[in-house]
Amino acid sequence: MASEVTGKTYDWGLLKRVMSYATPYKSKFFWSVLLTLSIAAIAPVRPFLIQITLDKFIFFNDASGLLQMVLLMIVLLLFQTVIQYFQTFLTNSLGQSVIKDLRMDVFNHITKLRLKYFDKTPIGQLITRTVSDLETIADIFSEGLISIIGDSLTVLAIIGVMLYQDWRLTLIILIPMPFLMVATYVFKEAIKVAFQEVRTQISLINTFLQEHISGVTIIQYFAREDQEFKKFNHINELHRDAHIRSNWYYSIFFPVVEIISALSIGLLVWYGSKSILNNQVSPGVVVAFIMYVNLLFTPIRQLADKFNTLQMGMVGADRIFKVLDTKEQTLNAGKLKPINLKGEIAFKNVWFSYKQTDEMPNDDEWILKDISFEVKEGETLALVGATGAGKSSTINILNRFYEISKGEVSIDGINISDLELNFLRSQIATVLQDVFLFSDTIQNNISLNNPDITLEEIIAAAKDVGAHEFIMQLPGGYQYDVQERGATLSVGQAQLISFIRALVYNPKILVLDEATSSVDTETEELIQRAIEKLMTGRTSIVIAHRLSTIQNADRIIVLEKGEMMEMGTHQELLKLNGYYKKLYDLQFSSGGINKEV
Known part of the structure; x- marks a missing residue:
């Protein structure tokens, strides 16, 4: 993959935006700059x-004066x-606060x-943006902008003092300076490319690992350990090579600076010695100028590195603000929150x-085509159809995870876009077949850390769905840590926890993606009872893989490639002898019992 080059070298608009985050910490910024100026002056x-x-x-053998100067x-x-x-503490504190x-x-x-944003964006890339790219912005404050100001002022202060003391010695010292400026510019441009490549490789590694x-x-x-190891080894080698290239530039630049510094000192010693012999300057001035040379070249050497630190911070900021500027958020223009x-x-x-897009999709790009149906209060609607028929898309549309292209979706006669988004989603509990549990306690996985949901309410809901007994058998009961993605629980246990989660939020609408297809018979019966409890008194939409689970639905819709082929009750659809009958016969024939569709 080509290097990811982002942002300008120094984008002042971008820097201004970064600095706006320091506004709440004005005092830290003020004292950081003031202390930096003090260091430059000293x-x-x-x-x-x-x-x-x-x-x-020393020249006049004044021991008392010598002692005073040492003190x-x-x-x-x-x-x-x-x-x-x-200064170091405040600048780092400022960076971390920002x-x-x-x-x-x-x-x-x-x-x-x-x-849809996550459909096309690797999660590892977002982790890189949220973690390591953000750390480069902290460096803008701790090692970049403020340090550059300090080092620049230090250089100007030292040159000013040297010119004041002896302009001839100063000019001698500055003779090699053009060579240093050229070396610094070449280094800065080379290291910029190297750092951008490093950041790209870090993003690739994070994506691969995630x-x-x-x-x-x-x-x-599938026994793919060796093959995946080889892929990772290749990516890791690219990351290593990018770091080595950046280090190689440093290994060239720093010795060059040392050579130029030594050349300045050599010229100073040569010219200074002649000036001492001619009584044009004192020995103390020459010794002081040797120290000035070291003090002068140290910040100049660091400036190139700190400019690149600032530059990489700007690259990180550019990437982060691109995420923040992404206009992929669901428009929350709705204000309505009906009480009843x-x-x-x-x-x-x-x-x-x-x-x-603004352009109308082609015929084969439509996922749902002219779909119309109604579900009354307390009724159950089942959606059946082959994979890709549009069942999950219907649920996603109802939750406004995706926006429809044409038509209207309403709840209680209100267009869902007119309902406040959080309110809309709080009224719809979706229980997916693939249950996601966080690395946290059972209680927190059920309540999702909602302080309004008490442990007593959770226990009552668990008893309602028949899950209280198995939870209490776990170490710590409701405080048991289920580990990442519920790895320590069975599929059925995780599914029951998702039912409790739906029940405690007391939604008006329940959406079920068939939950019994991957569990044993005993757990399936328990889950089926939990489903019945959940559906009581609620409007329900069920995505059905097993037709046996939806025979009592008030209405069944058969979808085929995004189109409604049939709609009716179980018995009505069987009498039609159409799509539903074929699916039914396929599942319940001697060779197709319990097959999913």
């Missing part, structure tokens, strides 16, 4: 004190150390994005395609 003082010590006290330099060193400590707020914004934004660790069961089932919602559902001439 930098030339020590060489100047050493110059005075040599010329006025003064110790005090100065301690003062500089304290300032450096607070990325804490920014990370919250990113997470909040991601969780509200439409499902997918393959999540899918490790499939890898082991009945849960009557109506689809009127609904057309839907995953191709969400």
Whole structure:
């Protein structure tokens, strides 16, 4: 994959946007800059004190004055150390405070994005944006912008002091400076490309790891460990090579700076010695200038590195703000929150395609075609059909995970787009066949950390669906940690927990994606009783794989390639001798018992 090049080298608009996150921390920013200016001002003082010590006290054998100067330099060193400590602490604190707020914004934004965004965006890439890319923004404050200001001011302060003391020695020192500027520019441009490649490889590694660790069961089932290891080894080698290239540029640049620094000192010693012999300067001035050279080249060497730190922070910021600027959120323009919602559902001439563009999809791109049906309060509607017929899409539309292309979906006669989004989804409990449980306690997985749902309510719901007994047999009962994705529970146990979750939220509408297809007979009976409890008094939509589970539904719709082929009760559809009858015969024939559709 080609390197991911994003953002300008220095985008001031982007930098301004990053800095806006520092607004709540003005005092930290102010003191960080003030302490940085203090460090820059103090930098030339020590060489100047050493110059005075040599010329006025050591040269005249003044022990008392020498002692005073030594004590003064110790005090100065301690003062500089304290300032450096607070400056480092405050800049890092500022950076971490900014990325804490920014990370919250990113997470909040991601969780509200439409499902179609996640259909085309690798989860590992989003993890990279939320974790490592954000850390580069912290470096803008701790090692980038403020440090660049400090180092630049230090360089200017040192050059100013040197020019004030002896402009001839200063010009001698600055003779090699053009070579340093060229080397710095070449290094900056080369390391920029290398760092961008490193960031791209980190994103690829995160994506690969997230997918393959999540899918490790499939890898082991099909004995693909060695093949996947080879793939990861290739990606890891690319990551290593990108890091080595960046380190190689450093290994060239820093010795070049040292050579140029040594050249400046050599010229200084040569010219300074002649000036001392000619009584043009004092020995203390030459010694001070040698120290000035070291103080001058250290920040210049660091400036190139810190400019790249700032640059990589800007690249990270550009990527993060692209996520934040993604307009894939479901439009929440609805304001209605009816108090006495009945849960009557109506689809009127609904057309839907995953191709969400201004252009109308082609015939083969329609997932649902002119779908119309009604479900009265307390009724049960079952959807049957082959895989890809449009059953799950119907549920996704009802929850507004995707927007329809044409037609109208309403609840109690109100267009679902006119209902407040969170209110809409709070009225619909969806129990999926593939249950997702967080690495947390059973109680928190049921309540989803909703403080309004008490443990007593959870226990009552668990007893209603027949799950209380098995939960109490687990270590810790409702405080038992189910581990990631409920790995320590059986499929049936996880499904029962999802039923309790639906029950405690007391929805008006219940959506069930057949929950009994992957469990044993005993657990299936328990789940079936739980389903009956859940459906009592609620409007229900059931996606049916086993036709035996929906024979008592008030209405059954047969979908075929997004079109409604038949609708009626179980007995009515059997009499039609059409699609439903064929599906029924396929499942209950001697060779097709319990097959799913």
